[in-house]
Amino acid sequence: MSAQAFLRYRIVVVVFVHALLAAAAWVGAWYxxxxxxxxxxxxxxxxxxxxxLLPWVVAARLIAFGWCGxxxxxxxxxxxTDLVSLARAIVLGSVLYLPIxxxxxxxxxxxxxxxxxxxxxxxxxxxxxxxxxxxxxxFAPAREGGRRVLIIGAGDAGEMLLREMRTHTHMGFQPVGFxxxxxxxxxxxxxxxxxxxxxxxxxxxxxxTGAEELxxxxxxxxxxxxxxxxxxxxxxxxxxxxxxxxxxxxVRLTELRDVxxxxxxxxxxxxxxxxxxxxxxxxxxxxxxxxxxxxxxEVVRQIIPLGPKLVVALDRAENALYFLERDLAVxxxxxxxxxRIADCQDRPALHTLFASVRPDFVIHAAAYKHVPLMEAHPxxxxxxxxxxxxxxGELCLEFDVPRFLLISxxxxxxxxxxxxxxxxxAELALxxxxxxxxxxxxxxxxxxxxxxxxxxxxxERQIAEGGPVTVTHRDVVRYFMxxxxxxxxxxxxxxxxxxxxxxxxxxxxxxxxxxLAERLIQLHGFRPYDDVEIRFVGLRPGEKMHxxxxxxGENVAPxxxxxxxxxxxxEPPRARLRAQVDTLIAASSRGVEESIRALGALVPEYQPNxxxxxxxxxxxxxxxxxxxxxx
Numbered sequence: 001m002s003a004q005a006f007l008r009y010r011i012v013v014v015v016f017v018h019a020l021l022a023a024a025a026w027v028g029a030w031y032x033x034x035x036x037x038x039x040x041x042x043x044x045x046x047x048x049x050x051x052x053l054l055p056w057v058v059a060a061r062l063i064a065f066g067w068c069g070x071x072x073x074x075x076x077x078x079x080x081t082d083l084v085s086l087a088r089a090i091v092l093g094s095v096l097y098l099p100i101x102x103x104x105x106x107x108x109x110x111x112x113x114x115x116x117x118x119x120x121x122x123x124x125x126x127x128x129x130x131x132x133x134x135x136x137x138x139f140a141p142a143r144e145g146g147r148r149v150l151i152i153g154a155g156d157a158g159e160m161l162l163r164e165m166r167t168h169t170h171m172g173f174q175p176v177g178f179x180x181x182x183x184x185x186x187x188x189x190x191x192x193x194x195x196x197x198x199x200x201x202x203x204x205x206x207x208x209t210g211a212e213e214l215x216x217x218x219x220x221x222x223x224x225x226x227x228x229x230x231x232x233x234x235x236x237x238x239x240x241x242x243x244x245x246x247x248x249x250x251v252r253l254t255e256l257r258d259v260x261x262x263x264x265x266x267x268x269x270x271x272x273x274x275x276x277x278x279x280x281x282x283x284x285x286x287x288x289x290x291x292x293x294x295x296x297x298e299v300v301r302q303i304i305p306l307g308p309k310l311v312v313a314l315d316r317a318e319n320a321l322y323f324l325e326r327d328l329a330v331x332x333x334x335x336x337x338x339x340r341i342a343d344c345q346d347r348p349a350l351h352t353l354f355a356s357v358r359p360d361f362v363i364h365a366a367a368y369k370h371v372p373l374m375e376a377h378p379x380x381x382x383x384x385x386x387x388x389x390x391x392x393g394e395l396c397l398e399f400d401v402p403r404f405l406l407i408s409x410x411x412x413x414x415x416x417x418x419x420x421x422x423x424x425x426a427e428l429a430l431x432x433x434x435x436x437x438x439x440x441x442x443x444x445x446x447x448x449x450x451x452x453x454x455x456x457x458x459x460e461r462q463i464a465e466g467g468p469v470t471v472t473h474r475d476v477v478r479y480f481m482x483x484x485x486x487x488x489x490x491x492x493x494x495x496x497x498x499x500x501x502x503x504x505x506x507x508x509x510x511x512x513x514x515x516l517a518e519r520l521i522q523l524h525g526f527r528p529y530d531d532v533e534i535r536f537v538g539l540r541p542g543e544k545m546h547x548x549x550x551x552x553g554e555n556v557a558p559x560x561x562x563x564x565x566x567x568x569x570x571e572p573p574r575a576r577l578r579a580q581v582d583t584l585i586a587a588s589s590r591g592v593e594e595s596i597r598a599l600g601a602l603v604p605e606y607q608p609n610x611x612x613x614x615x616x617x618x619x620x621x622x623x624x625x626x627x628x629x630x631x
Contacts, residue, residue: 014071015062021124022061022093026054029116049108056100061121064093070125086126090118146172150211150238152229154180154188154195157243158217162191176209202232215256216242226263230522237525261456262449262482264519272488273561274306280361280403280495282307287359289344289392290366292320294448295407298487299363300324304335312338312357315366344388347395354399362396363494364389365407367423374419375541375610382588382595385422390429390581397436405494406430406442408502410479413444414605416544418613421599421606425584427502428602432578441497443490445505446479455513459520468533469517476539477510477546493564504556506563510546541610577602 030050065071068089070082094114101109149165151158158178165173177196178185185195196205205211214233218225221242233240240259286303290296291313297320300313315321318341325339338357342349344366367385368374374381389406396404408427411420430440449456455478462469481489486505493503518528526532539545556565584598593616600606600617608614 011071015066017128018065018070018125019058019062021128022058022121023054025117025120025124026050026057026113028120029113030110032116033110033112046108046110049105053101053104053109056104057097057117060097060100061089061093064089064096065125067092082129083126086122089125090122093121094118146174147212148176148210149173149213149215150177150179150196150205150209151175151193151215151217152179152199153217153221154178154182154185154190155218157219159190161215161217161243162193166191173213176211177205179205179214199229199232202229206233206238211238213239213241216240216259219243221263223264226259227519230259230264230519233522239525240523259523261516261519261523271561271563272492276495277491278306283309284360285310285312285357286361286363287312287314287353287357288363288365289314290364291315292317292324293365294454294483295487295490296363296365297324297327298483299365299491300328300337301331302484302487302491303363304328304332304337308336310336310338310357312340312353312359314340314342314344314353316341316343344392345383347391350391350395354395354401358399359396359401361403361405361494362392362401363405363407363491364392367407367409367426369409369419371411371417371419371543372540374422375417375613378418378592378595378599378613379588381418381422382425382584382599385419386425386429386581387585387588389426390433390585393430393433393438393440396438396440397433400437402437402439403494403497404430404438404440405490405497406440407490408442408444410444410446410504411544414607415603416607416609417541418596418599418608418610421603424603424606425581425599428572428577429581431500431572432574432581434574439497439499441494441499441501441503443493443503443505445481445486445490447481448483448486449480455516456520459517460524463521463524463526463532466532468535469521470535470537471514471517472537472539472543473545474514474536475545476513476543478513480511480516481505489561489563492561493559496559496561496564502567503559504565504567506565539609543609 027050030046034046068085070085070089094117098114146169151161158180162175165171165175175193177194178190179197179199179202180186180195181198181200183198186197188195196209202214206214214229216226216229226242230240241256242259242263243256281303286308288296288299288303288311291300292315296313296315300311303311313321313324321339321341325337328335328337340353342353344350344364366388368377368381393404395401406426409420409423411417412424412427413420415421415424427442430442433440447454459469489505493505497503514534517534521528521532521534524532528534556567559566580598580602584595584602587594587598596608596613596616606617608617
């Protein structure tokens with residue numbers, strides 16, 4: 001049966017049912033008023049009068065029901081809004097048929113029936129709707145079964161979630177109870193489902209109900225609350241999910257998400273001045289390098305809604321750009337986006353691109369970021385992180401690009417590895433450029449949760465494989481941000497700068513990587529050390545125990561944004577700085593030893609953890625008589 005045929009068939013049935021209900025209400029009102037006298041053939045034929053007026057009353061009722069939209073609603077989803085529509089239809093129907101009764105002869109119509117009939121109509125029409133909904137929400141789920149679910153939070157969101165689960169039985173949820181810390185709710189019921197206890201009693205409640213899944217229906221839950229729930233769920237083996245942070249008037253089961261490590265962090269929401277960003281981006285041409293990576297792709301996604309004239313997404317990774325292009329085609333089909341495969345070290349290709357699009361804003365997110373790999377490939381780190389940044393900066397000066405934003409790293413602070421030293425070298429390369437119309441700004445931040453190659457995806461793969469989860473050291477600490485909040489703050493800092501600034505972001509409290517590993521194991525329903533082994537493998541070459549955001553000689557000054565600081569440090573002579581940058585770039589074509597020496601000269605605070613590179617710099621600094629800076 002086609003959709004149109006089904007719709008016509010359904011409408012006919014619905015109208016017929018409403019006609020029967022209206023007729024039953026009219027006859028029932030007469031019967032209640034007259035009882036046996038309705039059938040008495042006396043001076044007045046009440047039955048005949050009732051039946052004579054019946055078609056007119058039913059017709060008036062059907063017109064009113066149709067006018068108020070009662071034929072279109074699905075009865076299994078009936079709500080308070082439908083009751084309001086029903087009330088309007090009842091009043092309208094009565095208003096319609098009263099003049100007809102007067103015209104056809106009002107003297108033999110019992111007045112009480114005019115009160116009873118609307119009441120019966122409302123009861124019958126509303127009752128059949130709620131009967132169908134009640135059947136689906138109460139009896140059907142019990143019959144069909146599904147995953148047994150405990151709802152954490154017996155508030156408005158929990159009540160909406162329960163209704164959705166009972167309505168959409170095909171999605172396989174069978175709610176078995178609520179958990180809530182409010183002692184006043186203990187023992188009460190919501191739509192027949194009991195509030196069984198508090199979060200502290202979670203293990204016993206799970207065991208008693210046989211729950212297979214927990215859903216947190218507290219949109220405002222803090223990281224501490226999630227950690228408490230997770231600790232109580234430890235060893236139960238049940239899946240933990242949550243509603244989104246913002247819940248609309250209707251909760252949708254498709255919005256349920258697994259609780260992840262981001263939910264466990266106590267972080268205040270990042271506030272971004274969207275109007276200021278829009279003013280800096282709307283109608284402008286923006287080039288984003290490294291656009292296929294985690295940070296670069298999020299920059300693209302946050303820039304597009306601000307109304308740029310053109311976004312150029314540039315990367316040398318073909319697959320990454322392909323998937324970004326597909327995603328943008330779905331999310332932003334009308335956006336003006338140019339996908340370009342290019343290497344930031346390929347100056348002729350970049351020159352052609354700049355000449356073609358004439359950018360107003362360049363956001364440089366492309367970089368080599370993996371510490372152990374860059375220890376093994378220092379020449380590539382110098383070329384990609386320093387030389388490419390310098391080339392882009394020179395192109396921006398040549399084409400009078402108003403703004404250039406370098407996305408730097410906390411590893412540029414007192415670097416102990418090649419990656420961090422070259423990111424500091426990139427900052428210095430921009431400072432070595434002559435003054436022009438371009439404002440050069442750099443922003444430092446730490447690790448981002450879930451980015452490609454970060455520790456979280458690695459841990460999740462290891463957990464999926466049954467372990468072990470490898471942690472470098474029991475006491476190693478890192479700063480973490482979510483990708484959207486990091487990018488939002490980076491863009492905010494990028495439009496705040498007036499040229500020459502190095503900003504750093506408030507990364508929140510540092511997180512022990514061991515704690516991160518333990519929590520992720522718990523989120524997957526396992527017990528750390530018992531179900532999944534955690535193995536300590538030692539720090540790799542170039543890695544620190546603690547990341548820093550400031551170095552000697554740098555002072556921080558507040559900005560107009562509470563989560564962004566600017567570094568105040570002495571600026572070395574531009575000519576000497578440029579000579580050191582050029583020496584480093586030239587050395588990257590001659591060999592590792594020369595490159596490490598040149599990197600140490602450009603970044604004197606570079607103190608390698610890598611023994612080989614440490615010996616090179618030690619010999620060089622001892623020979624020159626230079627004292628290593630204090631760490």
